[in-house]
Amino acid sequence: MPDSATPVGLAVPTRKPAPVPTEEPKDTTHTPSQRYLSTRGGSYGLSFEEVVLKGLAVDGGLFIPEEVPSLPRDWESKWLNLSFSELAFEILSLYISPSEIPSADLKEIINRSYSTFRAPETTPLVPLDEKDNLYLLELFHGPTFAFKDVALQLLGNLFEYFLVRRNQGKTGRERHHLTVVGATSGDTGSAAIYGLRGKKDVSVFILHPKGRVSPIQEAQMTTVLDANVHNLAVEGTFDDCQDTVKALFADPKINETLNLGAVNSINWARILAQTTYYFHAYFSLKRSPLYNPTQKVRYVVPTGNFGDILAGYFAKRMGLPAEKLVVATNENDILDRFWKTGHYEKKAVHGVEAEGGIAADGAKAHEDGVKETLSPAMDILVSSNFERLLWFLAYEYAAGAKMDEEWTKRQAGQEVESWLKHLKSKGGFSVQPEILEAAKKDFESERVSDAQTIGIIKLFYATPISNGTTNGTSGYKGGYILDPHSAIGVAASLRSINRAPDTYHVSLATAHPAKFSNAVELALKEEPGFSFDNVLPQEFVGLEKKEKRVIAVPRGAGWEGVRKIVEDEVEKELKSSR
Ligand SMILES: Cc1ncc(COP(=O)(O)O)c(C=O)c1O
Numbered sequence: 001m002p003d004s005a006t007p008v009g010l011a012v013p014t015r016k017p018a019p020v021p022t023e024e025p026k027d028t029t030h031t032p033s034q035r036y037l038s039t040r041g042g043s044y045g046l047s048f049e050e051v052v053l054k055g056l057a058v059d060g061g062l063f064i065p066e067e068v069p070s071l072p073r074d075w076e077s078k079w080l081n082l083s084f085s086e087l088a089f090e091i092l093s094l095y096i097s098p099s100e101i102p103s104a105d106l107k108e109i110i111n112r113s114y115s116t117f118r119a120p121e122t123t124p125l126v127p128l129d130e131k132d133n134l135y136l137l138e139l140f141h142g143p144t145f146a147f148k149d150v151a152l153q154l155l156g157n158l159f160e161y162f163l164v165r166r167n168q169g170k171t172g173r174e175r176h177h178l179t180v181v182g183a184t185s186g187d188t189g190s191a192a193i194y195g196l197r198g199k200k201d202v203s204v205f206i207l208h209p210k211g212r213v214s215p216i217q218e219a220q221m222t223t224v225l226d227a228n229v230h231n232l233a234v235e236g237t238f239d240d241c242q243d244t245v246k247a248l249f250a251d252p253k254i255n256e257t258l259n260l261g262a263v264n265s266i267n268w269a270r271i272l273a274q275t276t277y278y279f280h281a282y283f284s285l286k287r288s289p290l291y292n293p294t295q296k297v298r299y300v301v302p303t304g305n306f307g308d309i310l311a312g313y314f315a316k317r318m319g320l321p322a323e324k325l326v327v328a329t330n331e332n333d334i335l336d337r338f339w340k341t342g343h344y345e346k347k348a349v350h351g352v353e354a355e356g357g358i359a360a361d362g363a364k365a366h367e368d369g370v371k372e373t374l375s376p377a378m379d380i381l382v383s384s385n386f387e388r389l390l391w392f393l394a395y396e397y398a399a400g401a402k403m404d405e406e407w408t409k410r411q412a413g414q415e416v417e418s419w420l421k422h423l424k425s426k427g428g429f430s431v432q433p434e435i436l437e438a439a440k441k442d443f444e445s446e447r448v449s450d451a452q453t454i455g456i457i458k459l460f461y462a463t464p465i466s467n468g469t470t471n472g473t474s475g476y477k478g479g480y481i482l483d484p485h486s487a488i489g490v491a492a493s494l495r496s497i498n499r500a501p502d503t504y505h506v507s508l509a510t511a512h513p514a515k516f517s518n519a520v521e522l523a524l525k526e527e528p529g530f531s532f533d534n535v536l537p538q539e540f541v542g543l544e545k546k547e548k549r550v551i552a553v554p555r556g557a558g559w560e561g562v563r564k565i566v567e568d569e570v571e572k573e574l575k576s577s578r
């Protein structure tokens, strides 16, 4: 068995062990920072620690805070020059009181989480076209080269902190053992594995759709040989993996015996952690010598499971002056169709879906409805976090009835539940015109085809960066190599700039291009001087040839088949470790 401190697969910085919590736990009655509701109407009075460890509410809903805190007075001047970690501390402290995690501990967890990032600014803001006010927010400088590291480094350390606190003085089967189950279309899996590999009292099971993640993503996950890491290659789509994970959470038996934990963005801590970079980008802009305070800011987000952009929505609700959040989808465009029509339907109903599963722009539809695109991490039909936005939209609609707060919240939960029942039974639902209007106040949306994605990768490689700095992806001076997901954001940004010139556009760059050789090679192989080897970080060289460990899950195994694998593997682990 490899030593968990010895990096396998990825060359990683050495991690410091988690410190023992600085204060004695005050039995089990940590004063909760605030309580959390379920988007399906339940209110369980749970604390931050409880929602982080549970992941999903028992009614199948997602947790949301009862109150979205407002920003402190003078936040703009007080936070202007803070580092990423200092900013994360200020934001997280609005949700987590020191009685739940003492401030010194929270600071230490945050600092440790971001010490693994390669960029000193953690998430640097790079000017892509200063004339057009277009900036790229590079979120891929963490250990696995994807934006997921920002939240999953923190979540891994939070899990560890809570488990150390719960398990003090306990031995053997008395110890709280967490069984993390997650679904991935490529990036969450490796970021979660990296955040949790070798951690005590945690087993990790990651389900990925076999053959539908990029070869580097697959290797990043399956070459990690730590005993507590289990990769499951599922015959099916990402949505099948996500449905299986949700079915496991809905099963009281496994939930009780194995203490399931979530690493997907259904876990509230993922969203909370991601709000930091929206603020960080805002302050990076404000500190720039060219900043014009009369210009507004838009954030453009390549979107799949709706977790990344939802963090922006929370930042906006807290008070960040984001004029709009722009949803950028690939050809799996359920979200774009929602903003255009008010219908949330699994199956495309507008003109782009042509007969025989071939769309007008040449995209192939899979028999299961998901198109395989050049941005595979966003090949998702049902975006789980959209449910959280639906709750807020339903809440505001219900508030029009001017009833008390309890009634309004209950009403919102019931509305969400009824929409989701329709999604399950009829494949879709429609919202009231007022709700669509409310959704349009904060959001716009764009759909970007594969052909457009390739066009954008080419364009920005061929166009020198306006200030001539070395870009963060390859060291190439002049042009910029975008990964296909980030390219979708940039394509949507250019369209948004046409509608809203004189507005800053912060386009979120969600992965390093080396993870997606297929799209990058397709776009750039004929460009003079281009070589994919120059894009490849040292950490990826030879990765695909390393020893792998993976469990195959045949089509038809169902969630019960996965449950059996999880139960058996956890039992083996517990036997060998205790
Ligand atoms: C590289 C990349 N870009 C964009 C996304 C979409 O993010 P979200 O699912 O939070 O909408 C993902 C996956 O989630 C991803 O891995």
Ligand SMILES: N[C@@H](CCOP(=O)(O)O)C(=O)O
Pocket: 183, 184, 185, 186, 187, 188, 189, 263, 264, 265, 266, 304, 305, 307, 377, 378
């Ligand atoms: N694109 C994701 C899909 C899972 O999304 P999550 O944000 O809910 O974890 C991936 O790369 O796995």
